[in-house]
Amino acid sequence: MKKLFSMLLVLAMLLSCFAMPAVAEDGWATLRVEVFDRNVAGFNLEDCMQLHYVQEKFGDPNHIKVEFVPVSRWDEGEILTTQMSGTTAPDICITYNGNLVNQYIDMGGLKQLDDLLNEYAPNLKAFLGDELLTYGQFDTDEDGVKEQYVIPARRIAVANVGNFIRGDWLAALNMEKPTNIEEFEAYLVAAKNANLGGQMTIPLDFGLFKSDPLINVKRFTDPFIDYSKVTEEDWFAYSLNHEMLPGSKDGYKWLNKLYHEGLINESFAIQDDDTGDRYRVQGYFGFFSQQPDQPWRTDKNFETEMEKNVPGSYWTPVNCLKNVYDNRTLHDVYAPNGLSIIIPGWVSDETAINAIKYLDWMSEYENMFFLQNGTEGKNYLAVNEDGIPIQVQATDTVEDAYKMHAGDVCFISNGLFYGSDEKNAAATAIPFTGYEDLVKESYGYAYTDTWTSVSFSVAIQAETDFGEMVKSKQGEFLVKVVTCAPEEFDAVYDEAIQAILNAGAQDIIDEHRAAYQAGNFRGTFPGAPTAE
């Protein structure tokens, strides 16, 4: 018995000591690639159609065994850090957490990629373009020349904002689509009074997104900003703190009013993430704001699910969050870079070459097309005259063996790519069979009065130090100012703003300001409209 135990122990210790060897004895190399896992039922990333294709077309000819390492999309940053500190991270890592990447670079933990890209990645460089590549360049040795540490994925569609209203409710109320805040509020009130969603009617879907509480809320409060009082410098300094820009306070006051009129989910602060989705398909909501194609997506189709529960109900895009001062409907769009692709510093040169070769292979159109669209007859039924797949099948209707996750495997492209901007634009509406016009309309709104979201080309140390603290205080701020008694609003607002500043926002604002003054910023300032 004793012997057995000690043997088990020795075995356990040995196992924990083994790091993953990159080259196998038989001359075959291993390439471990991180892929986001979104828990699609019936879909196994480690043994999926896309991986088999990669192995057959890229792995076998090059004597490389490709492995996908699934990482939960929602905890990817924390998992990556854990893997990095234990040197178990995959050979190709991906993350949306730019802050983390900046830290890794500061610590000297990433592979420098300039030579590798020049030598092994002509297709990849062509696909990404020189301008986009600058998003991954950092001057770490302070010699004035920037080095490539990150390969930024290319964002195909930069549209970010989609606002949706219940078409059937509008008809029932005999109302037109609202075009400004006033009409919007009138719709919410009328919907509530008529109890269009039954006892549970919640005219405005409003949730608390814990990991970044104000990122979507600002869609409701930014229309109250008086841009004539905002300088460009302040815009960049307060890029993470729109709640402090002139006029925002009125926006929160408005939300407070809506809350007390019962137009917002009363317990939004404690409801979990799934509740909102459930309420949405049960038809309780009269309005929600997410991505431009959200109601009709193949993986989570709110529209068809809701129609099953409430016959005749439908979502239609609306453009009603109009600025109260200048009548623009501003929409933020993503920067042209998507997620960050990195290679850890300890990865051997041969493996790094294989990694870059893999990315280069991925950017060849034929391969990208397969990885993004899957198999004709299974994932889509035909292609149109532009070569764009039509009759795309919803994920849950595809046989398990053909299930796939387009964007997550082909991560050099954030969004489906069909060869040119025109084709990409034409393609955005095609997968949404039956809803093409609505999708087009939604994208039309999303590209109205746009400004590109702000980022900085230097690491903002205060964001690393205080970012999480500030976000948590922003969540507290949001809940407090929306739910407090209207007569206490001013006092609560001032106090909560001060709490955000004290939690470290002041340091972040100051550092942003310094970065702006040094010219290390990206993105656009919408500014005040010029007189016509």
Add this chain to the structure above:
Amino acid sequence: MLVLPVAFYLIFCYKPMAGVVIAFQKYNLFKGIFGSKWVGLDNFKFVIEKMRDFPIALYNTLLLNMMGLIAGFPVPIILAIMLNEIRSTKAKRLSQTLLYLPHFLSWVIIGGMVLQIFAPTTGVINQLLLSWGVIDKNIPFLTDGIHWQITYTLVGVWQSMGWGTILYLSAITGINMELFEAAKIDGANKLQQVWHVTLPGIRGTIVVLLILNVGQMMNIGFDRPYIMGNPLVQDYCDVLSTFVYRAGITNAKFERATAIGLFQSVVGLIMISLANLAAKRMGEQGIW
């Protein structure tokens, strides 16, 4: 047979202890413990001076643990005594099992149950009380600071009370039956037997558990406050473990997380020593 537990402590408790040094470093996760720069007490200074949530988290940790101790410590003792008095073995087993079942539920599940039961408007309790006309306004179990802390404490008591009885029950079984018989002959009723025989008989166990509990004052689990908490009661539910998660783990500042952890341990050591000293002064055995 001691090999396994000893190995467990060596591998999982003593070896990682070496990592404590990163509390005094500017930790570089690529260079590891040996390649990182030493910075003295900078991490402690940063946490205490720059992170304004730290004192709040510290205070809440102590407060919630104190509340848990006051409300939760006597309950298993009372339950154990009550269980001990049940005659029917079947009834005893059944009630014991039912009592310690919650211990095996994950906090994620309990968190969901708490939301269903205590939520404002949609929660079962508020709906019942409202429909009966007992109250005319929601009781903010989860949305008001003090209410939340009480809910948190009571849920914790409910979850752990059955499990806590096991130790006391076995201590009670260890009491010499002759003492009870002698008390009975002297004419002691049930309550007097409990007071004069059972309680003194398990006093040693109670003291040891109390000392251990006091030593745990600075420690608080992560899942329970994280799952039950919400931004409405942020100032009341933020504790050291959730603070460490935010300040250290989510943005890869391991050195700060370690500094806070070390601080916790040192204070815990001081507290447990004091409790032990006090117990010895009162004539009990203590734990060392």
